[in-house]
Amino acid sequence: MKGVSWESVIAVLGLAVPVTAALWEFFLAGRKRLGYRVQMDTTVRDSSTSGPETRVFQRMQWDGRTLTDPSVVLLRIENAGWSPIVESDYVAPATDPVGVSIAFPGRRVVGMAVTERSRNVPRSFFTPDRPGFAATDGVIRLPKVILNRRAHYKVLAVLDREAGFDDTEFPDPEVTAGVVGGVRGGTARKTEYSPFASRPVRWLLAVLVLVSVAQSVSTFARGEEAAAAPLDCAAGTLRLSGSTAFRPVLELAAEQYTKTCPNARIPLSDGSFEGSVPGLDTLAAAGDAAAPADGAGLGDRLAFSDGPKSDGRPRLLPRPVALSLFTLVVNPDTGVRDLSLRQVRDLYAGRITNWRQVGGDDLPVRLVSRNPGSGTRTALQRRVLDDRPLPAVTANDCRSLDTGRAGRCEVADTPVLLDTVASVPGALGHSEVGAAAAHRGVRQVRIDGFPATLEGADQGAYPYWETEIAYTYGEPPADSIAAGFLRYLADEVGKDVIRSQGHRPCAELDEPLLCRPDGR
Template sequence: MNGFPWESVIAVLGLAVPVIAALWEFFLAGRKRLGYRVQMDTSARDSATSSGPEAGVLQRMQWDGAHLRDPSVALLRIENVGWTPIVEEDYVAPANDAVGIRVAFPGRRVVGMVVTECSHTVLRDFFTPGTPGLGATDGVIRLPKVKLNRRAHYKVLAVLDRLPGFTETDFPDPQVTAGIVGGVRGGTIKRTEYYPFASRPVRWLLALLVLVSVAQSVSTFARSEDAMAAPLDCAEGTLHLTGSTAFKPVLESAAEQYTKTCPGARIPLSDSQFEGSVPGLDALATAGDKAKPKGDEGLGDRLTFSDGPKSPGRTRLLPRPVALSLFTLVVNKDTGVQDLSLKQVRDLYAGRITNWEQVNGEDLPVQLVGRHPGSGTRTTLQRQVLDDRPLPAVTTSDCRGMDMSRSNRCEVNKTQTLLNTVTSTPGALGYSEVGLAEAHKDVRQVRIDGYPATLEGADQGAYPFWETEIAYTYGEPPADSIAAGFLRYLANEVGKDIIRAEGHRPCSELDKPLVCRPSGS
């Protein structure tokens, strides 16, 4: 990751947060902590207007022979919320003072009080009548210095009445005063809340831990999307691709996906880069000779794709079989032909058949539309279909200006141009990579000896018009270069899916992957 190391910061936080939470809970918050909760504090001033014979019972309560003016009831819970016991010596009070906790109710006097609940029966011994430090005086409840084990508690129920001079509608909260030696935050007793899981600070820390985990997950997910194929395939830089027009659709799709996977990669594409296999090999050799890489090091920014092997003289160009590519003969639909024998195909290209009527087609002169020298598809046709026989001479340099009253032969520079020419020329015969021919709906593919252009037919040795698509590098590219990364990408699952989608078969799926030959060859 470039820039600020956010992932390292997140990882440190991921370790620090649980450590801080543990230190807080078990060491800081785990010291002596005395707390209280006001579980109930309610007035009975509206009881006289309520229905039912029991509604005014609190109003009828008396103290010193007089009815209570505005009675209320409060229930307090005193508890040890720390992790260590509290003993008498822990209370912040003089040794001769038996009172450990004082509870005042501003605006009210204490009519009566009682300890109603103890977490353990032994605590009741601290609240027997006459116990020093227990009682209520002048509106203040006094509680003795009670020993409390961890999580121990007791409750105090108090009946209160409004003081004559207090005129506010609502009563202030009870004021609880106590202190513990060595306690948290100076040992002052604190009002607590019910924590079904953990204390509030710990919950904040745990929430932070969740956020850290989410941040790590988001970071991991983002990196996974940035490297959806395989992170080791990614490389930075600009890659220049040249060569076969037949393999161009595969390279366009693969380049688009690779640059999405690897943001640091650039693969500019244009029609001028794909003029044919031989021009692509020439461009690669020229770039290598100009760069003059040292020793055995090769170019890491250039690849050329060729329909078939290079010529023997190019010793610095190293081959890597990529895919088995299928090719097909295509005709203008007006020819009336759908199937040709291998002998008929050879006779057509030898000039012995000049009218489609000779092969049970329409009465139209045969117009041979081919590719310029250097085309890998043209070389494949000659080697695989025509048994290395030479092609007839070109009769016109302008395919659009042919004399349609007789048979002709012309050449174009690109497969797409060839398909367009076959479509617009009555009696035309040409050849193309299968994927491009299928996408061009206005031409008709021709079977050879009854076999269509399928990978199964090539694999069984029945269909002859195929070739190995080979990637060439100038020398051995560095392992971390974009050329090496792109080659690995084509060999992994994403790359193989792209190759199959364009009608080719990855070499790794064939019986002879090192030479990329089908089993029937």
């Protein structure tokens, strides 16, 4: 063709072929696509560290039974195609209510729950009496759920190692499902990497991209660079510090974030989590040393606090993350299971010195508390004791408390506190609920008849809770790893991680104002 260059022909083909391939893939071949994503698959060995908090994980139980090697898997089942999937589309006999089966080689299912679903996916699909919704013989069976375009639901499974399975790593979950007339035979496929095109189309696109790159290297180089990292991923190292109670959430979230963002590093060391106030001190000291310009902030540090900071730190800015729940714990030999709010205040004021005064056994009251700076301790004084101070320390070592009279001692972290309460007769302490529930040697105490539940705290019936707040030094840059990690915690997977550790994302509360920075 006279006057038409080969570069122009390549440019026209570069537009026409991808458009044709997309029309074929999505509107013809891609009408139906049942997909799944493994959004989390972690074991206690993966999410624990060598610090003392490991003991909380090692004591994980289910229905009173200790799990030998527990793990948690979060699966997302979705309609990744362009056409709705109805019950008759599933490749299964009409009399079989099961649409999707999920097996976990080397592991058995000890519990499951549907944690999230699209608005147009009715809850009635997942009621206990629904045919096809069950976990038996180590396999999760899900009903033939009707899924409109882009609809999804998530299944959270708690698993334990099968006896006789000796491999170090567990195989991936095996999802068995299919739809009639679907892409590639209708078999359910993994969608972690968004398979937008079939293999022949991808090869054709690759050839066209190479030709186009040869024609305009700079344009396509910029396009490749922009697409290199997922949304909200940032390169660099993020330092976390603060609350020991919220550390398990941060360990799991950091692990998942760095898997998604390979250029990010979030090292967690024992010295980083010594309590809310020490964490805020660390953040403030790092900011003062860096001395960022007015209006700027640190992009590589975050501190997490059980409740708001004290006055005098104007450069530390709050971001409420979750509602955290705490509980009073006692040694079982006290004979106490329920205390009124007034009795709790009298115990910490020294007006009640023997458990028989509140209907318990004849033992002196021995208070085991966290050191000053602990968010758990601050929440106790603020929420339960009406800002009253704790009585004086009578023993520097909890093991040396006088066995004949009441007294108080202090310890550094939650695991040590729980071990101390379990071993000291007549002991009373305070802890984050998840750690207390995992410890077999202590008993949780109701307050005014109400157990420690998120629903009770959300509705104002249970008093011992606090807002978990992430603090930054100034405003971190929008493209920094600190800003990206905060967005991740507020996103779907981040909220799943928070929920899995017994906390409640602020956005899901009936009364979201409970999560405002002043915590009132």
